Amino acid sequence: LERITIIGLGLIGGSLGLALKQAKLSNIEIVGHDKEPTASSKARKRGAIDKTEWSILRSVDKASMVIIATPVLTIKEVFKQIAEVLPPGAIVTDTGSTKTQVMEWAEELLPPSVSFIGGHPMAGKESSGIDAASAEIFQGCTYCLIPSANAAPKAVQTVVGLADTVGAKPFFVDPVEHDSLVAAVSHLPIILSSSLVAATTASPGWREMSRLAATGFRDITRLASGDPIMNRDICLTNRDGLVRWIDEYIVELKRYRALVAEGGQELEKEFIRVWEARAKWLNQAKIPREAEGAPVVEIPKASEQMGNLLFGEKLARRGEEIMKNIEKREQDKP
């Protein structure tokens, strides 16, 4: 029986558990830990984990893979707590929304005997917490993977298998690049949603406004309902990238302000332009994308060595294909 431990049983941790259970992998036991006992017991009742372990130290005992799905700043604390008791050879991964600091903490705090592969499934929902968890949220989503320098090839392959098993598309990316990209498409939106809620609800007219606010307002403010601690940690660990994007955005907003104030032809052209740009994105986002991007660690060339400990023979073969694609892409590079 191979043990997978999930630390942090919120939306993402709980959903990973549900998606893994749904895959009906043989010989896998999922142990769950959360500092909130109610989250743990709900996760077990919902079938996201096989058993709960109230001690974080004991939860990683004999674990082949440890998935840390807590807010970003908590990941550092978890590293400190479990570092000494992690079984040698264990695979450690996380689901944090920022990656540069997580990779630094892993290098600083985790023993060299374990393989750390940073992870970030680009999946979310309006509600947070175990109650909102669902096996489906990873279907077709991009799953960023960042192997640490000393991660064993088999360990990288196993985390690719994890992403694949839950229905996501593995995507190798550099941590600094990751944080800069998500600052624009993920963290800036959190700030825009939240500041819109702040600006409107603090307005003297809010009581009347709130009656006219409809589905458009609901959708644009959705991210303001994200877990506040998670959002805080995202801002604190991606501060420079985020501030830079807020500044860029204000420039853009002022350009729009001028277009509205002028009221000329350019405004219509602008709305057509963004309509088209978004339609193009939505269209492309539907295309199945397999492990894209460049690996930041040397990926083993001998794909026959890719036996997959946790995710079985079928996935091992699937893994071989992915690795071949990556190799091919590397060779094709100019």
Add this chain to the structure above:
Amino acid sequence: LERITIIGLGLIGGSLGLALKQAKLSNIEIVGHDKEPTASSKARKRGAIDKTEWSILRSVDKASMVIIATPVLTIKEVFKQIAEVLPPGAIVTDTGSTKTQVMEWAEELLPPSVSFIGGHPMAGKESSGIDAASAEIFQGCTYCLIPSANAAPKAVQTVVGLADTVGAKPFFVDPVEHDSLVAAVSHLPIILSSSLVAATTASPGWREMSRLAATGFRDITRLASGDPIMNRDICLTNRDGLVRWIDEYIVELKRYRALVAEGGQELEKEFIRVWEARAKWLNQAKIPREAEGAPVVEIPKASEQMGNLLFGEKLARRGEEIMKNIEKREQDKP
């Protein structure tokens, strides 16, 4: 057979037709006109209208009620075109997203023999056009109503019946107040969504970013997929209110920028605050709200006179209740 004419068979016009047909009103015939013949024929095929009329002049022939569901600037043109052929006593309403200019155009262009009641159902969808139309989009939504000074009480009552029939909550509001409120909760969001799409898709990193953009980005940019002409018209007819709100928003965004840059405790408090404010709004928005707000015209006190031409006996009684509520609210005012 009473005739209702819908001019403009896009998302809103088409959806109103579908919702009216779904109500299975007896003795009602719905005539549809759209400058695009394909929209008209699709609307008829989808059962949103009983018949199409390619001539806008003939489409309002013998109409008891005319619903104009075009982009805002087109409403003015439609007024000009149909003014001379509108049957005396006809009820005219629109669904435009801004109301101050529409009310001015109505006063200037429509004959005094018709009753104009400005309307704005606070309903929308990601996609526009007749293909996206659905009878369900008005369920529980607020339907702003603004009777013109010379609107007949029965005409006001009939448009209340229209809102009620499609499942919406009639809400009387002053046109200037309406435009100021929707500037914040409806039109500013269009600008935020659109400028976010503009800022990100124009970025050199967009190709990579687009792969990481997920459901959060999809939701916050939804309004950038609104009809470009509709969005342009909204901006042009609510210019001052919108510019003022963009300015207020930039102030708020700069406050958030400072909170992120400082990285102190205040950021967490802020995220908790907006989380709570949005939860409260979502919670309140679910409460069924019946004709609220203050009527801008004198509402007839004799509710027994409220026979309802188009929407039948049951709705006439329902209309009496609504009017009683409005009277009561008026009396309760300090």
